[in-house]
Amino acid sequence: xxxxxxxxxxxxxxxxxxxxxxxxxxxxxxxxxxxxxxxx
Amino acid sequence: xxxxxxxxxxxxxxxxxxxxxxxxxxxxxxxxxxxxxxxxxxxxxxxxxxxxxxxxxxxxxxxxxxxxxxxxxxxxxxxxxxxxxxxxxxxxxxxxxxxxxxxxxxxxxxxxxxxxxxxxxxxxxxxxxxxxxxxxxxxxxxxxxxxxxxxxxxxxxxxxxxxxxxxxxxxxxxxxxxxxxxxxxxxxxxxxxxxxxxxxxxxxxxxxxxxxxxxxxxxxxxxxxxxxxxxxxxxxxxxxxxxxxxxxxxxxxxxxxxxxxxxxxxxxxxxxxxxxxxxxxxxxxxxxxxxxxxxxxxxxxxxxxxxxxxxxxxxxxxxxxxxxxxxxxxxxxxxxxxxxxxxxxxxxxxxxxxxxxxxxxxxxxxxxxxxxxxxxxxxxxxxxxxxxxxxxxxxxxxxxxxxxxxxxxxxxxxxxxxxxxxxxxxxxxxxxxxxxxxxxxxxxxxxxxxxxxxxxxxxxxxxxxxxxxxxxxxxxxxxxxxxxxxxxxxxxxxxxxxxxxxxxxxxxxxxxxxxx
Numbered sequence: 228x229x230x231x232x233x234x235x236x237x238x239x240x241x242x243x244x245x246x247x248x249x250x251x252x253x254x255x256x257x258x259x260x261x262x263x264x265x266x267x
Numbered sequence: 268x269x270x271x272x273x274x275x276x277x278x279x280x281x282x283x284x285x286x287x288x289x290x291x292x293x294x295x296x297x298x299x300x301x302x303x304x305x306x307x308x309x310x311x312x313x314x315x316x317x318x319x320x321x322x323x324x325x326x327x328x329x330x331x332x333x334x335x336x337x338x339x340x341x342x343x344x345x346x347x348x349x350x351x352x353x354x355x356x357x358x359x360x361x362x363x364x365x366x367x368x369x370x371x372x373x374x375x376x377x378x379x380x381x382x383x384x385x386x387x388x389x390x391x392x393x394x395x396x397x398x399x400x401x402x403x404x405x406x407x408x409x410x411x412x413x414x415x416x417x418x419x420x421x422x423x424x425x426x427x428x429x430x431x432x433x434x435x436x437x438x439x440x441x442x443x444x445x446x447x448x449x450x451x452x453x454x455x456x457x458x459x460x461x462x463x464x465x466x467x468x469x470x471x472x473x474x475x476x477x478x479x480x481x482x483x484x485x486x487x488x489x490x491x492x493x494x495x496x497x498x499x500x501x502x503x504x505x506x507x508x509x510x511x512x513x514x515x516x517x518x519x520x521x522x523x524x525x526x527x528x529x530x531x532x533x534x535x536x537x538x539x540x541x542x543x544x545x546x547x548x549x550x551x552x553x554x555x556x557x558x559x560x561x562x563x564x565x566x567x568x569x570x571x572x573x574x575x576x577x578x579x580x581x582x583x584x585x586x587x588x589x590x591x592x593x594x595x596x597x598x599x600x601x602x603x604x605x606x607x608x609x610x611x612x613x614x615x616x617x618x619x620x621x622x623x624x625x626x627x628x629x630x631x632x633x634x635x636x637x638x639x640x641x642x643x644x645x646x647x648x649x650x651x652x653x654x655x656x657x658x659x660x661x662x663x664x665x666x667x668x669x670x671x672x673x674x675x676x677x678x679x680x681x682x683x684x685x686x687x688x689x690x691x692x693x694x695x696x697x698x699x700x701x702x703x704x705x706x707x708x709x710x711x712x713x714x715x716x717x718x719x720x721x722x723x724x725x726x727x728x729x730x731x732x733x734x735x736x737x738x739x740x741x742x743x744x745x746x747x748x749x750x751x752x753x754x755x756x757x758x759x760x761x762x763x764x765x766x767x768x769x770x771x772x773x774x775x776x777x778x779x780x781x782x783x
Contacts, residue, residue: 230482231341233506239344243565246351247557253360254554261364261546 271608272423278612279422279619282459283436286452286623290440293448303445303652304376304635310450310542312551317457318450319539319552320559321624323354323530324460326413327682329567329621334594335522336571337586338496340504341485342518343568349527350564355556358531363540363549365701370541378534378632379640381541382693385700386708389644394715395693396640399534400633400662402688407629407662408670409681414622415670420599421615430670437623438663441630442656449627450542456620461562463617466610467602468566474605475576484576491585504572516756521683521732525758529686532694535632567598574601633666634659680732683758687726691718691763695771703775705782710774718767725759732756 228237297303310318336343366381375381379399383392415430424432440448475481482505489503500512508514530536543549574586574597581604582589590596602614638651638658673681695718696711726733728740728749735747748755 230479230484230486231505232486233502235507236341236344236505239342239348243344243347243351243561246348246356247561250351250356250359250553250557253356254550254552257547257550259547261550 272421274608275612275615276422278616282616282619285455286436286440289451289455290444290448293440293444293446293451296447297445297652300376300652300655302447303655304639305370305538306446306450306542308371308542309544310548312543312548313555314450314454315539315543315548316552316555316559318453318624318628319536320556320563321453321457321460321620322535322539322628323350323560324563324621325410325625325682326417326618326622327409328564329464329618330413330598331595331682332522332526332564333567333571334590334597336568337574337597338594339501339508339514339518340506341568341572342507343522343571344565345519345523346527347561347565347568349523350530350560351557353527354530355553355560358536359540359549359553359556362531362698362701363543364546366537366540367543367546367549369701375541377635377639378537378693378697379636381537382697382700383640385697386706386711388708388711391696391708391711391715392640393644394712395534396636398688398692398719399636400641402685403534403629403633403636404662404666404669405673405681406685407626407633407666408673410622410626410629411666411670412673414619414626417599417615417618417622427671431667433622433626434663434667434670437626438630438659441627441634442659442663445652445655446538446542446631449631450539452627453624456624457559459613459620460617460624461559463613463620464562464566466613467570467606468562470606470610471570471573471577475573475580481573481576484580485573488575488579491579493585504575511753513752513756516753520756520758520761525683525687525760528694528764529683529690529760532689532692532697533686534636534689534693535628537697538632570601571598574598577601577605630659630663630666633662637662684726684733687758687760687763688719688722691722691760691767693718694764695768699771699775705778707771707775707778710771710778713774714767714771717770718763721766722759722763725762729754730757730759 231237301307332343369375369385370381373381373384375384379392379395382395383389411430411434414433415426418424418429418433419426440452472478472481475484486503486505489506492501492503496514500509500514502508508518540549578584578586578589586597587594590600602611606614635655635658638654643654692715696714700706700711727737728734731748734740740749741747
């Protein structure tokens with residue numbers, strides 16, 4: 228894949244990009260969740 | 268040098284003026300100890316994300332580990348997987364919210380303070396503070412040495428002057444502006460680092476003919492791996508080393524696990540979570556943190572490996588040969604030889620930012636540990652700005668002295684040592700402290716001491732990279748390492764962390780049964 232024959236390398240790339248994507252998705256889905264607690 | 272020193276000096280001067288301005292902003296905004304220690308617990312999510320990322324990524328991560336990727340190949344990208352998966356996603360989504368909530372509920376100001384208050388144990392606060400002020404100056408000195416060497420080469424300033432100037436400029440805004448200045452300068456530095464690393468990736472692929480063409484060229488160089496590296500398990504720069512070989516052990520246990528897991532227990536990063544106003548800020552920071560780290564270590568490791576293609580096409584040499592055998596010189600040499608002048612300036616600024624953002628956070632963490640956790644045992648945390656300022660100044664002076672004593676080759680090694688010790692000693696007890704309903708204090712003490720002790724023994728008597736240098740094993744037992752391969756290449760963290768984890772879990776289970 229993309230000139231990298233060893234699956235253990237390109238799987239690592241996919242995971243790294245996937246985790247970065249998961250961070251973006253998590254941030255977007257919870258954009259307005261978790262406001263400051265009242266009275267604290 | 269590819270660029271004019273005068274031009275670079277002007278750019279650096281403008282950058283320093285901006286840093287001074289932000290430092291002054293921090294000074295004016297700091298009214299009470301809570302502002303100085305945890306930035307008023309009201310920091311903007313973008314600042315949290317960039318500050319966390321810029322503190323996380325030092326010059327060593329870009330230049331040192333980029334050079335390692337040039338030598339050992341793209342297998343290092345597994346470290347990026349852990350950097351994002353563990354260092355950002357798990358850290359922010361699972362730990363960050365608990366740390367923020369516990370920090371606020373317990374009115375904790377530092378990592379040792381949080382540790383002590385989680386267990387209601389001044390002893391744990393004290394011991395955590397002691398470990399920080401004993402181990403962190405070595406890591407800080409390594410950052411200082413790296414920064415000073417870099418300034419010496421790029422701005423043609425004598426090394427001693429560069430080291431003192433670098434240490435004092437960063438020290439000034441940390442001492443006066445506290446964590447507000449540290450985090451806001453971090454954010455500026457993180458933004459510059461993002462620009463620099465994005466341009467580095469783009470220009471590298473353009474230069475080498477595109478993504479697939481560049482990777483294929485690197486794959487086709489597999490038969491050029493030096494015989495010594497091939498015998499140790501190196502299978503080419505786009506392939507993993509042979510499973511269980513010395514290179515595999517070093518890559519996976521020291522680089523990937525040692526640094527990838529070690530990040531969870533770094534006091535200077537943990538305090539970032541305590542600066543968030545609410546969980547919403549941490550959710551939003553997660554969005555920026557993941558892509559930021561991908562663009563830092565992901566780019567450094569990819570470009571590091573691809574430098575072999577560039578140097579082979581230019582001079583028929585591998586990157587390590589072109590750099591005269593010095594791994595730390597590969598990335599700077601590649602930049603100065605292959606990139607346009609304007610980018611060389613941007614990248615040099617990127618490296619300066621990486622060094623300054625990490626250094627400022629270490630100063631703050633060490634200084635507050637000394638004043639708040641060791642000397643004041645909590646009394647000074649909430650009361651005195653002056654005590655914490657004095658603490659930072661004392662630890663700054665100690666770090667400068669250590670930097671003058673340590674050899675220059677210690678940079679990457681000190682990073683791994685510091686992260687390994689932090690994770691082995693702190694991680695299980697800390698996680699248990701913020702998650703358990705009734706955390707077991709005896710278990711925390713036993714886990715902390717067991718982790719630190721096993722880490723120390725493995726470092727001194729087994730892990731050849733350190734034991735052969737320290738010489739104690741040779742002196743007592745007549746051999747540089749008590750165990751042969753593969754154990755002598757196995758990082759101390761991989762042994763010590765499971766031990767401290769098992770100790771913590773067993774004590775906590777016994778504690779829970781007694782409480783039931």
